[in-house]
Amino acid sequence: MARERADGASGKRRAVALVRLAFLCIALCTAFPALAQDSLTLQLKWRHQFQFAGYYMALEKGYYQDAGLDVRLVEADAHTDPVAEVISGAAQFGIASSELLLARQTQPVVALAPIFQHSPFELLARADRASNLHELVGQPIMLEPGSAEILALFLKEGVKPDRLKILPHSQGIEALLSNAVVAISAYSTTEPFLLREAGLAFNEFSARAGDIDFYGDILFTSESELKSNPKRTRAFLDASLRGWHYAMEHIDESIELIMVKYNTQDLSRAYYRFEAEESRRLMRPDLVAIGHINPGRWRHIADTYAALGMLPKHFPLDGFLYEAVTHRVDPGLIAALVLAVATALTLALLSWRVQSLNRRLHGEIAQRERLNQELAESEALHRLLTENSGDVIWMLDLASQRFEYVSPSVERLRGFTAEEVIAQPMEDALTPQSAEKVTALIGETIERLLAGDTEAVYVTTEVDQPHRDGHIVPTEVVTTYLLDPAGQPVKLLGITRDISERRALESELRTRLAAIEAAADAIVITDTQGHLLYVNPAFTEQTGYDPASVKGRHTRLLNSGKHAKAFYAQLWQTVLAGRIWRGELINRRKNGEYYEEEMTISPVKSEQGAIEYFVAVKRDISGQRAMERALQAANQELQQNLNKITRLQEILAEQAIRDPLTGLYNRRYLDETLPREFARAEREGYSLAVAMVDVDFFKRINDTWGHQAGDEMLKMLAQCLQAGVREGDIVCRYGGEEFLLLLPRIAPEIAFERAERIRQDFAARELAWGEVRIQATLSLGLASFPDHTQTANALIEQADAALYRAKRTGRNRSEIASAAASAVIAER
Numbered sequence: 006m007a008r009e010r011a012d013g014a015s016g017k018r019r020a021v022a023l024v025r026l027a028f029l030c031i032a033l034c035t036a037f038p039a040l041a042q043d044s045l046t047l048q049l050k051w052r053h054q055f056q057f058a059g060y061y062m063a064l065e066k067g068y069y070q071d072a073g074l075d076v077r078l079v080e081a082d083a084h085t086d087p088v089a090e091v092i093s094g095a096a097q098f099g100i101a102s103s104e105l106l107l108a109r110q111t112q113p114v115v116a117l118a119p120i121f122q123h124s125p126f127e128l129l130a131r132a133d134r135a136s137n138l139h140e141l142v143g144q145p146i147m148l149e150p151g152s153a154e155i156l157a158l159f160l161k162e163g164v165k166p167d168r169l170k171i172l173p174h175s176q177g178i179e180a181l182l183s184n185a186v187v188a189i190s191a192y193s194t195t196e197p198f199l200l201r202e203a204g205l206a207f208n209e210f211s212a213r214a215g216d217i218d219f220y221g222d223i224l225f226t227s228e229s230e231l232k233s234n235p236k237r238t239r240a241f242l243d244a245s246l247r248g249w250h251y252a253m254e255h256i257d258e259s260i261e262l263i264m265v266k267y268n269t270q271d272l273s274r275a276y277y278r279f280e281a282e283e284s285r286r287l288m289r290p291d292l293v294a295i296g297h298i299n300p301g302r303w304r305h306i307a308d309t310y311a312a313l314g315m316l317p318k319h320f321p322l323d324g325f326l327y328e329a330v331t332h333r334v335d336p337g338l339i340a341a342l343v344l345a346v347a348t349a350l351t352l353a354l355l356s357w358r359v360q361s362l363n364r365r366l367h368g369e370i371a372q373r374e375r376l377n378q379e380l381a382e383s384e385a386l387h388r389l390l391t392e393n394s395g396d397v398i399w400m401l402d403l404a405s406q407r408f409e410y411v412s413p414s415v416e417r418l419r420g421f422t423a424e425e426v427i428a429q430p431m432e433d434a435l436t437p438q439s440a441e442k443v444t445a446l447i448g449e450t451i452e453r454l455l456a457g458d459t460e461a462v463y464v465t466t467e468v469d470q471p472h473r474d475g476h477i478v479p480t481e482v483v484t485t486y487l488l489d490p491a492g493q494p495v496k497l498l499g500i501t502r503d504i505s506e507r508r509a510l511e512s513e514l515r516t517r518l519a520a521i522e523a524a525a526d527a528i529v530i531t532d533t534q535g536h537l538l539y540v541n542p543a544f545t546e547q548t549g550y551d552p553a554s555v556k557g558r559h560t561r562l563l564n565s566g567k568h569a570k571a572f573y574a575q576l577w578q579t580v581l582a583g584r585i586w587r588g589e590l591i592n593r594r595k596n597g598e599y600y601e602e603e604m605t606i607s608p609v610k611s612e613q614g615a616i617e618y619f620v621a622v623k624r625d626i627s628g629q630r631a632m633e634r635a636l637q638a639a640n641q642e643l644q645q646n647l648n649k650i651t652r653l654q655e656i657l658a659e660q661a662i663r664d665p666l667t668g669l670y671n672r673r674y675l676d677e678t679l680p681r682e683f684a685r686a687e688r689e690g691y692s693l694a695v696a697m698v699d700v701d702f703f704k705r706i707n708d709t710w711g712h713q714a715g716d717e718m719l720k721m722l723a724q725c726l727q728a729g730v731r732e733g734d735i736v737c738r739y740g741g742e743e744f745l746l747l748l749p750r751i752a753p754e755i756a757f758e759r760a761e762r763i764r765q766d767f768a769a770r771e772l773a774w775g776e777v778r779i780q781a782t783l784s785l786g787l788a789s790f791p792d793h794t795q796t797a798n799a800l801i802e803q804a805d806a807a808l809y810r811a812k813r814t815g816r817n818r819s820e821i822a823s824a825a826a827s828a829v830i831a832e833r
Contacts, residue, residue: 042075043237048087048096052080053267055280056194056222057100058259059120059295063248065262072240080269083176086150088112091227097234098226098241102126103219103306104153107315109325113228116303117242117327118296120249121221121287123213126154129196130188131181132206137750138162142169146188147181149174154212154219155190157313161217162731163755181205194283198276201405219306221287224296228324242327246296253290256281279404282493291491292366297359300326399426401497403447406431409496418480418503420473436477439468447497454486454494462486467504479508527623533581533616535560547625549595565599567591580606580619589626601627664738666716667723675737675745682735682749683797686790694756694789695800696746697808698726698763701782701816703742714774715742718781721772729763745801753789753821760785760819768817782817784808793822 049057060078063069069076079096081087087099088108098117101108103124108114128138128146135141142164148155148171156166172186178199180186189196193211200207212219224245231238252259260277288295303322310316397418400410407430411423419426419434432440446466453461465483472478481504487496527544531537537555545551548563555562568590579586586606591599603626609618662674670678686693700706700722707715719742726736726744735747748756764783771778786808788794793803803822811820 042070042073043234044075044077045098045237045241046077046079046096048079048085048090048099049081050085050087050100050102050222052082053078053263053269054195054272055259055263055277055284056192058252058263058281058284059249060245061248061262061267062252062255062259063244066248066251068244068247069241072244074237074241074244076241083149083174088114088225091225091230097230098224100222101225102154102221103223105223105225106303106307106320106325107153107310110316110320114225114325115228115231115327116298116325117224117226117238118246118298119220119223120296121284122289122293122297123287124154124219124221125192125194125283125287126152126212126219126221127191127193128155128158128188128210129181129191129200130208130210131184132208134184134187136208138164138210139750139752139755141188144187145170145172145185147172147174147186148190149176152190153310153315154217155210157217157309157315158210158212160313163758178203181207194280194287195276197283198279217309219309220302231327238327242296249295250290253285253288253295256285282404285491292369294362298326298328299363300328397501399499399501401431401499403451403495403497408434415501418501419470419478434470436469436471439470442466443468450486451494454488454492462488470501479504481507525624527625529560529621529623531560531619531621533619535577535619538618544623547594547600547623548592563592565591565593567599576606580608581616583608583610583614583616589630600625601630667720667738669723669726669744670735670737672737672739675735675739675747678735679747679797679801682747683790683800686749691750692752692789692791693800694746694748694751694753694787695804696748696756696760697739697786697801697804698722698744698746699784699808699812700742701784701812703781706779706781710774710777710779714772714779717774718772718779721770722767722783725763725767725770729759729766745804753787753792756787756789757819757821760787764817764819784811784816785819786811786822787819788822 047060049060057078060076064076064078079090087096087101088105090096091099091114092112100120101114105114105116130141130146134144138159139162146169159166159169174190178189178191178196181189181200182203182205188210191197193209197207197209224242226238256278260274260281263277264274300322303326307316307320307322311318311320394412394414397415398410398412399408399415401407402409408427411426413423415426416422426434431443435443443466446464450461450464463483463485465481467479467481470478470480481502482499483502484497484499486494487498489495523541525543527547528539528541529537529544530539536557536559540550540552540555550562572590576586576588585608587604589601589603592602593599603624604621606619606621608616609620611617662670662677664671683693700718703715703718706718719738722744723736723738726746730736730746730748733749737745737747739745746760748759751759764785768780768782771780786804786806788800788803788807790800794800807820807822811818814820
């Protein structure tokens with residue numbers, strides 16, 4: 006037994022020794038990289054700017070050095086291919102767009118981490134030459150290498166690349182400014198700032214608008230580098246992401262570092278500030294961890310490329326994503342086994358955390374999508390209110406200092422149309438003095454908001470505005486600062502009201518009330534230090550102090566102790582600046598009783614402008630305030646009732662133009678909209694297509710499964726139509742099972758292709774009804790202005806005729822108006 010105990014103790018000692026040896030091995034493995042700095046190169050995808058701030062900070066803060074790495078950052082130019090540099094061994098790591106997945110077809114590249122959760126790649130077009138992608142057909146555009154997202158967007162919109170006039174990119178905006186090209190590929194983080202500085206109006210087309218949401222700025226390496234140096238790869242990735250976290254949490258410090266060490270393009274701080282804020286919007290570090298890689302999203306990107314013919318279907322992602330790369334471990338080494346177990350536990354915890362974050366993220370995204378849908382439904386009601394309001398309602402973008410919306414009532418106020426005001430900078434809407442005042446007020450308010458002062462969200466001020474005929478309009482402006490999810494002020498919502506009459510009345514009242522209030526209210530004259538020089542009899546009646554006893558004494562004898570020192574400091578600051586102070590305060594009578602007082606203090610100036618005296622008019626409002634508090638409670642209740650009535654009116658206005666079954670616009674809305682859209686198409690010279698849609702054998706569905714099944718079929722068709730049109734197209738329920746699509750700015754052949762896609766999509770859908778699944782088909786008739794008719798009514802007649810031709814020729818088909826039919830209707 007003693008021997009067994011000895012053997013057991015010996016075994017335990019050996020086990021303890023082995024564990025200690027394992028931890029010693031781990032410590033040595035961890036320490037070795039710090040003993041020698043590994044030299045490696047990161048190939049950037051462009052020249053130095055905030056786009057690479059995380060890597061600068063990883064260098065500056067010693068994160069790479071701590072990981073045992075000596076990192077060199079290499080700028081790129083227009084001819085640099087980061088993939089080629091990494092595969093050739095000239096660089097060990099690089100930065101690329103989501104086109105890295107296309108390169109994977111021929112090159113052994115591995116995606117380590119996407120820095121941008123949303124790609125900044127977009128197309129910028131001159132506003133005076135193109136308002137949509139179809140208008141770019143045949144016009145010169147510049148695309149740089151790696152523009153697959155833009156080409157995918159064109160294909161998604163039905164524009165094939167061979168219809169585009171694509172030129173090599175000059176890597177600048179000069180060609181767009183000089184009108185040599187109509188559009189250029191660009192980064193939303195940089196070129197929009199330069200174009201706004203140059204004063205060019207432009208339209209932005211992002212691939213995200215076409216549901217093509219790719220990653221941006223993917224950090225990658227080669228399979229050979231990962232296989233040869235797995236620990237170095239992990240260390241480099243961790244240090245880089247650590248640098249990015251620091252850079253986004255210390256943007257000002259990052260910009261300063263770029264200005265000192267990396268400003269090879271000689272750009273301004275304002276430029277880097279714009280780039281930093283736009284990068285934050287695309288990275289969303291508040292919602293998603295920087296560098297987070299989602300295999301499911303990469304699968305979606307691959308499927309998107311495949312659907313557009315840029316990648317084979319079911320393209321494998323094995324080995325492409327860094328998280329999927331594993332390395333064989335020697336099972337004979339106990340230390341390695343311990344390390345593997347620890348790593349597995351860490352990854353399990355990390356996986357649980359990522360899944361938890363993903364669930365939370367999906368919930369928040371779903372909630373925001375619901376809120377966006379509710380916002381879209383209320384937009385029509387909002388415009389009805391703003392466009393008929395007597396006050397001017399407007400929205401100002403704080404970054405560009407330009408109006409995004411101005412209600413039509415501005416023309417009554419200032420003589421300028423809303424479009425003219427929107428086209429002007431904010432300063433043109435104010436007199437020079439008011440512009441200076443407003444600029445200072447905006448800066449002060451933003452500072453208060455960033456400091457956490459929530460009361461600064463609402464600001465009221467008075468400004469002077471020029472009228473078209475030259476006279477000045479005094480106005481009162483009530484503003485609300487709108488904040489983004491990060492708490493940054495981004496927009497200013499305002500209501501402007503004409504106070505010309507109020508200003509005139511105030512001037513008249515000041516003159517008339519000077520004598521009246523002398524008898525009714527207490528009047529006090531003091532020197533500039535606040536010592537009493539004169540009080541009238543009403544002062545004695547109000548306070549209990551006789552004139553002789555207070556002459557020469559300071560006004561603080563009335564202080565109640567109810568106000569902070571800051572209150573009196575602000576009062577004196579106002580009057581000593583030569584301005585009138587008006588306010589309410591609580592004072593104390595001679596007998597110790599507190600009373601509420603309304604007071605106006607006016608500076609009296611000499612001819613030279615120096616302040617000599619202060620005149621204060623004081624009114625006891627204790628009883629009045631008590632009544633007002635009771636009245637305010639009654640007014641609040643009345644306002645709540647008025648708000649309920651207003652909401653009911655808004656709902657009724659919306660219901661008047663909506664079909665109650667499908668939620669689509671009804672025929673009444675179409676009758677109001679078609680003449681207006683037709684007149685605009687005729688005036689601006691673009692095509693306008695109409696598609697009549699009818700459910701084949703709809704009566705058979707009602708007779709077989711009942712009207713409720715028919716209603717559900719119509720709802721399914723409404724969803725199909727809404728999914729198949731563009732933003733700006735109009736979908737109406739024309740009557741019964743007939744629907745109408747109004748498609749502006751679209752060629753007849755493209756409209757026909759869109760109609761066919763809708764027809765095929767609907768035919769593939771099934772309506773689950775009890776234990777059966779009901780399918781139906783569509784017949785569609787199309788007509789287009791100016792190809793088939795010259796009047797709005799004839800346009801619908803042409804489309805209707807084409808629809809019935811589709812039904813006569815077998816149904817489940819699309820027909821376009823013929824030239825012969827056009828001639829017959831034109832003669833009628």
